[in-house]
Amino acid sequence: MKCNDFLKELTDYLDGTISVTVREELEEHLHWCRDCYVVLNTTKKTIEIYRDNQIYELPESLRTRLHESIINKCKCSKPPGKASS
Amino acid sequence: METIQKKAAEDTSELALVQAAKKGDLDAFSQLVKRYDRNIFRIAQHITHNEEDAQDVVQDAFLKAYQNLEQFLGNSKFYTWLVRIAVNEALMKLRRRRSDKTVSLDEDVETEEGSMPREVADWSPNPEQLYGQSEWSDILKKTIQGLPPGFRTVFVLRDVEGLSTEETAEMLGLSIPAVKSRLLRARLQLRERLARYFKSKRDGNGQREMQ
Numbered sequence: 396m397k398c399n400d401f402l403k404e405l406t407d408y409l410d411g412t413i414s415v416t417v418r419e420e421l422e423e424h425l426h427w428c429r430d431c432y433v434v435l436n437t438t439k440k441t442i443e444i445y446r447d448n449q450i451y452e453l454p455e456s457l458r459t460r461l462h463e464s465i466i467n468k469c470k471c472s473k474p475p476g477k478a479s480s
Numbered sequence: 481m482e483t484i485q486k487k488a489a490e491d492t493s494e495l496a497l498v499q500a501a502k503k504g505d506l507d508a509f510s511q512l513v514k515r516y517d518r519n520i521f522r523i524a525q526h527i528t529h530n531e532e533d534a535q536d537v538v539q540d541a542f543l544k545a546y547q548n549l550e551q552f553l554g555n556s557k558f559y560t561w562l563v564r565i566a567v568n569e570a571l572m573k574l575r576r577r578r579s580d581k582t583v584s585l586d587e588d589v590e591t592e593e594g595s596m597p598r599e600v601a602d603w604s605p606n607p608e609q610l611y612g613q614s615e616w617s618d619i620l621k622k623t624i625q626g627l628p629p630g631f632r633t634v635f636v637l638r639d640v641e642g643l644s645t646e647e648t649a650e651m652l653g654l655s656i657p658a659v660k661s662r663l664l665r666a667r668l669q670l671r672e673r674l675a676r677y678f679k680s681k682r683d684g685n686g687q688r689e690m691q
Contacts, residue, residue, distance in 0.1 A: 402597070406664040410645070430600040434671070437603050441671040442639045444608070449640075450620045451525035451534070453518045461517065461535060465542045466510055474504035475549035 396424040401431045409439060498558050502549045513542050516559055519641060520566045526636040527570035529625050530577065537573060541566035556650065560643075564651040567633060574629060597668060599675035607678045623673045627666055634659055635666035 401424050407413040408421055425432050453461075494515075500508035517538060524537035544565050545552075552561050608616060624632055637648045638659070649659045 402664075402668070406660055406667065409667075412645075430597070433600045433602050434597045434668075437675060438667050438671045440603055440607075441667060441674055444620065444674070445624070445635070445640050445670070446642075448617070448620055449522065450617050450624075451522045453521040457535070458517060458521075461521075461538050462510070462513055465513055465539050466506060468539065468543045469506055469509060469546045472543065472547055475502050475546060 396420045398424075398428060398431055401425075401428070402434070405435065405438065408435075409442070494558055495554065498549065498552065498554070501546065502552075509546055512558065516562060517542075519559075520562065523563060523566055523636055523641065524570045524573075526624065526640070527567065527629060527633055528573050528577070530573070533570070533573040533577070537566055537569045540569050544569070557647075560647050560651055563637070563641075563643075567637075567651060571629070571633075597672060599672055599679060601675070601679060603675070603678060607674070607681075610678065610681050619674070619677050623670060623677070626673060627669055631662050631666035631669065634662040635670065638663050639667070 401421060404413060404417060404421055408418065413421075425435065494512075497508045497512050501512060520541055521534055521538050524534035524541075525531065528534050528537065541562065545562050548565075552558065611619065624635070627635070633652065634648060634654075637643045637651065638645065643651070645656055645659050645663075648654075649656050652659070654662075
């Protein structure tokens with residue numbers, strides 16, 4: 396397996412949606428290819444960083460305001476099924 | 481087992497809320513809004529890059545969902561159906577802002593450039609420790625904002641919101657291979673961009689701007 400083949404399978408490998416045979420080939424490649432090993436680890440870390448750091452939190456005051464506005468708009472709207480969409 | 485039962489109970493109660501909301505029960509709909517408003521806001525911010533637009537998307541998506549609840553037949557999860565509405569609203573906002581360009585989920589998919597790893601230095605110690613809270617948050621925002629909309633939308637749905645490949649494909653009207661291909665490129669491009677930031681910080685040039 397070459398580095399390009401490794402990259403092609405990277406997403407399936409990270410998501411655990413890969414056949415045993417291909418996984419074994421990838422892991423064999425990782426044993427001797429330091430660059431792919433780093434790419435795998437830093438890609439994993441990239442996903443964790445974005446998963447764990449919610450960079451767009453909805454502030455509570457804005458949340459309340461939006462919620463009120465949504466419910467008011469719904470009140471003024473026709474009930475479901477009767478709206479012309 | 482307990483988790484499965486809990487999940488089943490949540491699904492049932494959600495379905496009951498949807499059924500009640502369909503009959504015009506606004507308290508029930510209000511609970512659905514509270515359940516998902518944070519997620520919808522986050523997705524809208526990621527796609528539009530604009531807080532005002534994201535606020536509009538949250539309001540418009542929930543209103544549209546309420547008005548069209550009859551069309552929700554329960555074949556998919558309510559959340560999947562809602563996100564689909566929100567993503568469409570967010571892409572429309574983005575198109576309006578960038579009236580000179582066509583924004584589509586197919587944008588830039590043919591370019592291999594930017595996906596090939598070049599930075600292969602390890603990231604230890606934890607890069608987060610190199611930055612203050614607000615600088616760290618700015619870097620994460622700038623980095624993801626630099627991705628084409630089609631890439632970052634797939635990344636946000638799959639990796640930030642934790643939806644499955646199948647759900648993401650259904651929401652975006654893409655095939656499963658198309659979702660996988662975008663996800664791979666999004667992950668690799670984000671990794672590369674972050675790596676460049678971390679490298680320049682470690683090299684003592686923290687002010688360097690990413691292109």
